[in-house]
Amino acid sequence: MTAPVRRLAAVCALAAALAACGTDQAPRAARPAPAQPSPAPSRPPTLAPGPAGLTPVFSHAPRTRDRTVALTFDADMTAGQGARAAAGERFDHPELIAALRALKVPATVFMTGRWAEEYPVQARTIGRDPLFEVANHSYSHYAFTDDCYGLPTLPEDRMRADVERAYAAFRKAGVPDARPYFRFPGGCYDRRALRAVSGAGVTAVQWDVVSGDAFATDADAVARDVLDGVKPGSVVVMHCTRTAAPATEKAVRVIVPELRRRGYRFVKVSELIGAANGRR
Template sequence: MITPACRRLVALCALGTTLGALAACGSPQQTPTPRTASSSPASAAPGHPSAPLSHAPAAPSRPPTLAPGPAGLTPVFRNAPRAPGKTVALTFDADMTADQGGRAAAGEHFDNPGLIAALRTLKVPATVFMTGRWAEEYPDQARSIGRDSLFEIANHSYSHFAFTDDCYGLPTVPEDRMREDVERAYTALHKAGVPEPMPYFRFPGGCYDRRALRAVSGTGVTAVQWDVVSGDAFATDADAVAQQVLQGVKPGSVVVMHCTRSAAPTTEQVVRTVVPELRRQGYRFVKVSELIGTANARH
């Protein structure tokens, strides 16, 4: 005969078995995942009895930017301090204006997959300043570049219209739409699948004035210029372009080139010439974000 005490013991054993099975399947009986302060305002301080035993993963740090200029104007970065270390950043403008869709449909190539492949083969970190219109035209390439840790993608406006008058014949963006143009580019980059576009902005044509700096200041970007002009735009002599880059590079330099086959057909060959020579000279290739971080550390 089974006594009442034995019945209670059997029930408790069965309950324990059931709870163990649920825990193994990921039920709420599992050990709680550590919470970060951002996910739970009531997270316990370290050492508190209810605090998790393991450390929560650190939140990713925000990319370095420069402090705003006088009156909160958008800061402008051209190059890092010349010493210490021989670093250089290669940057590539992926240009496409808002009205060039018809030309792309007719077969004109505003992309340059050969250039990106060369950078990957040579293992060269680089920063690509991409227009929103380019990302819309080539979303697969934008996503591939944006998800490759070798590269970082920054903002080059949506339409590649100028932010000043008389800028290489480009159409202009009205002052009251400048900020909107920058924000629209970020929207296009995200939509194309670029997970973390950088808080850097390159003015189309490199043209800006105080009015333009004030207009985009609310976006929180750092404007990125350059100190070495490659001259690859519309060039047909790759050797001449490579020589111009090699003569201009100094420690901390930012080199401007292009990622558009139709407008800069020699750039891939320029990169294949310049990279091994600069490495022979002791240069290390970095992204713009590293140069800006270095500049911040020096102040």
């Protein structure tokens, strides 16, 4: 065999090994690429602990030209109110949730564990709706300080357990990822309370705009209080309880279009906290 012939045979043999040279054989199917693991969901933003490791407190985002505002709704129910619910008192407000959905308004619902136990289907549908996020408003809605609007007071050694019990109630109701945000019942807290719940890993969320909707019957007055108080980065506190806040749904239907007309964008609390951390 001459050198040119040997070279040709070698080339053909190599090509045949790679692509079935000189035959009708189809190339082997390529192996599928190994599945890539799904990225881990990012943890919701929180604030760094305060001095001496105390629970950090968030009231509003920086006052920038980015006109964002968070509407928050407290779904209150005290541990001892089961008999009142059984007698027909409504601590839920499905019409309000329906209005927020119709208006396409993102919102944060601060829910008590007792509320989630009383209304598990509603808790689950709110918690699984991407328009909303569920945050913690304690299990019992008992006060974390003395003299807080007449609420029963929790002893200090039960405060953290009360917060954690609420998260357990959310999980049992089917809320998949309640946020690490905690609103003190009545908004009442002191250094002792901040220290007591510090091990729960939450950011305490207050507000800078009071709607005045609790027990209010004048929706226009509630709307005026909100519209007069909102600034860029505001957190508005409202309520998601039908008998204790009967004017809230109608007020929201006034508030939302007016704030949009003024150039505001509605966001969840998590986005405002992310902005405060320099995150978007």
